[in-house]
Amino acid sequence: MTAFWTEADYDDHELVEVVRDAKSGLTAIVALHSTHLGPGAGGTRFWHYPDPKDGLRDALRLSRGMSYKNAMAGLPMGGGKAVILADEDRTKTPELLAAFGDAVDALGGKYVTAEDVGISEADMVAVSQRTSYVSGLPVGEGQAGGDPGPFTAMGIYHGIKAAVAHKMGRDDLGGVRVALQGTGSVGGGVARLLAKDGAKLVVADVDEARAKTLAKEVGGEAVAPEQIMSVACDVFSPNALGAILDEEGIARLDCTIVAGGANNQLARPQHGKLLAERGILYAPDYVINAGGIISVALEYLCRTDGNPCDINEVRKRIALIPERLKAIWQESDETGVSADVVADRMAQKLIGR
Template sequence: MTLDTDHALPPEDVRIVRDEASGLDAIIVVHSTALGPAAGGCRLWSYADRTAMAADACRLAEGMSYKNALAGLPLGGGKAVMRAPDRAFDRRGLFRAFGRAVEKLKGSYLTAEDVGTTPEDMAAVALETRYVAGLPVRGSGLVGGDPSPWTARGVFLSMQVTAERRLERPLKDCTVAIQGVGHVGAALAGMLHGAGARLIVADVNSAAVSRVAVATGATVASVGGILSAEAEIFAPCALGAVIRHDTVGKLRARVVCGAANNQLADAEDGLRLADRGILYAPDYVVNAGGIINVAAEYLGWTPSGAAALIEGTADRLVRVLDLAEAAGLAPHAAANRLARQKIAAARSSPLAAAA
């Protein structure tokens, strides 16, 4: 396996946003608008400094460009990160201030919820701008709201592909180790339990782990031990950069397929997985269900239309894995190549990208 020779695409716009009155300290990155408005959620996290914020925002925004491109969405990629205030603050006021910052971008960036934020936060953002999705659902049978079940569905479908492709067995004959059982991880655990898979789970939130264990019969592992759990499939569903030079060797799983963004600390880690014979399902290919839900809400698609696109997640993963095998690339490099080609085609000819 070799690294892809394609170069990463630089961001189009980076905005530092501050509002003293509300305590807002944020960075908005518009990575690409070649395919449409730069769509990506707003993350609220306890960042150490602005350097860490900028690095996270830029990495996440690039991932959103590739995710949206491969999902076939008429959207570019962007991301916002907010540093959690270190003092008491008015949450509604904080997100209204963020909404005003989004409005100033005049539609080049479309926000939604992400780690640390909720549909209710997006409702506050919506008081200041129309460029927001992930709002609370008003009524039944509508898209919008918490995108976690949609994300989990795409990961589940992808996991079926990887189990058959690498393990040559159905999920009911597999043990899956899930790292992180928040909204997406818990939903994924429920789907896997329904399919008959055996589960091992871990999370820093002991109450969340207990709920999933009771509901699914999962074995509970320590946060530090989940990487080396005796499982055929490892599903990272917490924060990113879990696959690193010092963790790849701990994995006993033969497949990595999960919902977390940016699971690889760097591109070399994808090669390390491949060299160990571990099949990696590129995160932004398999976890696109949430942004598909956001797009459906914002663009006015029907629930059935959104569901059909999510059900196509497995086919999109197969295309990536087929290219990886044919070109001698690690799967993450194959996914990057396909996404960058689509974005480049849009920049040169929008009609070619849509084909």
């Protein structure tokens, strides 16, 4: 692995650490982008990378995105992310999770972890046996916490409604055609919320059986994963892995809005401008998908203070996501600067950069 400070996605990160524990087989990368507003908060991704450089890139990009996300969500948290480099079989053992928990604990509270792709609520419970710097844990009824996926989905749903209003001048979703990429906890949750409002859904997932099951449930259509970005629709909603919006991906789009929960949807900074040039309204990912971190952060902060956190406070904060998106789009419309750049500038100001 090359020196992290030579990577294109290195952005003056405060800390980048490679963790190795030969006994358990753990290899992980922890990246802290900024702790200007508080401890770096962001989930742990468990993924197999044929090239470890891709894991480093993810850690760098995702941690920076978490700095921006937490700042724009008004949370007293900085940005961090961890990536566990899984083997080809994605072997996950109690020993590996324990070693990872020890690594988080050794940072002394600079980094607070939670679920991300490949990590479950049960995994976070295991990690919490080794460190208190963890969130996304099971909580009592009516309290904030647990799986952040449904809260992420809630924010994306609100954001799609705001995008439809801004771009299409519509206050309802009846008949609006939405193509969703990814049908897991987040994508599936978004689909169910949209279906209740009468949206017409097309879904796809690498797990094609799961996509077909969801399509049947919501009265939609399932297509092959390689087809979803070319579907004629009003809204394309990416809710799987990131970096899909490059020259080729954007050229395939047949939509007027891109609004979804995947992190780092733009492959490179210039691709936001390319979307704008095509007349496609973009909802910056770290603004629209902040629902999960709002839940996770409030859970952690309340627990640190020794108080339960009311789930209604989480919902109240998630409901503010559309207003942040509207402010970004309004400035973009007025200045001609693409929405992603407007959002980045707002976030950078908040974290003192």
